[in-house]
Amino acid sequence: MDQKTRQALKQDKFVSTTTHSLEWASEHRQSVMTATWIVLAAVLAAVAGGLVYNMRSDAAAAGFGAAMQVYQSPLTQPGEPVPPGAKAYATSAERAKAANALFLAIADKYGMTPSGANARYFAGLTYSDAGETQQAEDALKRVAGGWNKNLAALAKFSLAQLYRNSGRDAQAIDLYNQLSAKPTTTVPYGIAQLQLAELYQSEGKAKQAKDIYASLKDKDAKGPAGAIAAEKLNPEPARPQMRIPQ
Numbered sequence: 001m002d003q004k005t006r007q008a009l010k011q012d013k014f015v016s017t018t019t020h021s022l023e024w025a026s027e028h029r030q031s032v033m034t035a036t037w038i039v040l041a042a043v044l045a046a047v048a049g050g051l052v053y054n055m056r057s058d059a060a061a062a063g064f065g066a067a068m069q070v071y072q073s074p075l076t077q078p079g080e081p082v083p084p085g086a087k088a089y090a091t092s093a094e095r096a097k098a099a100n101a102l103f104l105a106i107a108d109k110y111g112m113t114p115s116g117a118n119a120r121y122f123a124g125l126t127y128s129d130a131g132e133t134q135q136a137e138d139a140l141k142r143v144a145g146g147w148n149k150n151l152a153a154l155a156k157f158s159l160a161q162l163y164r165n166s167g168r169d170a171q172a173i174d175l176y177n178q179l180s181a182k183p184t185t186t187v188p189y190g191i192a193q194l195q196l197a198e199l200y201q202s203e204g205k206a207k208q209a210k211d212i213y214a215s216l217k218d219k220d221a222k223g224p225a226g227a228i229a230a231e232k233l234n235p236e237p238a239r240p241q242m243r244i245p246q
Contacts (some may be wrong), residue, residue, distance in 0.1 A: 060110035064119050067102035071095065071126065075129040096129035117148055121155055123171060127161055136162060157192070162198060172199060189226025197232070 069087070073095055076088045089095035103123040110116035124139035140162065143155035156175045163172040176199070179192035197212035213229040220226030 009081065021102055028054040039240075057113045057115065059114035060106055060113040060119070062101070063110070064115040067099055067106060067122070068117065070102060071099035081181055091129045096126040100126035100130060114148075117143070117146060117151055120146075121151055121158075124155065125158060128158070133166060134161065148183050149182075150186040153179060153182075153187040157187050157195075160195065169199060169203060188225070190220050190223060194228060 008104040048057040073089055075086045075095065075216035076090055078090075087098075100123055103119040103126060104205065106119035107116050107123055120139060123145045124136050124143060127133075127136035127139055137159065140155045141160045142243055144152050146152050146155075146158060146193065156179055159178075160172040160175040163169070163175070173196065176192050179187050180189055180196065183192065193212050197209040197216075200206075200212070205207060210233065213232045217226050217233060219239040220229070
């Protein structure tokens with residue numbers, strides 16, 4: 001096969017391939033354009049979604065900060081003047097109710113953001129501070145079942161305290177055991193165990209408390225929980241008071 005023939009065949013093959021490609025593109029133009037628009041729409045939706053989420057997160061963080069300011073407002077004494085523009089409350093229950101309304105608003109509107117999740121937890125705390133035990137329990141249970149394990153642990157820890165205060169020690173013990181089995185950054189093993197030992201001690205179950213303290217002393221010999229446990233096992237004797245001669 002001579003050189004001219006080879007070139008002619010190559011050219012024919014190129015023309016044929018190009019022709020088929022153009023024909024395919026022409027026949028499938030609509031589907032190609034549709035696929036392109038779908039991809040473009042998905043990209044734009046992702047970008048828009050990110051912007052909206054960031055805006056909502058910023059708004060939630062600002063609202064949460066305002067609620068925390070109310071929650072940390074000073075309590076006034078009778079007859080004490082309040083500085084202009086400052087928020088102050090006569091009782092902790094009054095302050096808790098004011099903060100609770102703000103926390104609930106953030107939690108309900110921005111519940112999918114980190115600040116919204118934190119607001120739900122603080123709504124539970126402020127319900128408890130205001131003496132609304134059932135509402136506090138419901139709010140804390142909701143947080144305890146959430147995806148954020150550190151926040152969920154805090155909610156369980158607060159729930160356990162609520163149960164103790166309302167005479168439901170068995171439920172508190174169950175939560176302390178759960179927290180001990182799956183410790184988190186917010187509620188480490190030692191903290192959960194110390195609270196469990198303290199509860200046993202308040203019930204007069206000295207042996208169970210002593211066993212926990214002894215175990216903590218060994219497991220966390222150089223840590224804060226171990227140090228506290230050691231003090232509980234060997235409390236310092238009370239120093240005799242010096243009598244001042246008359």
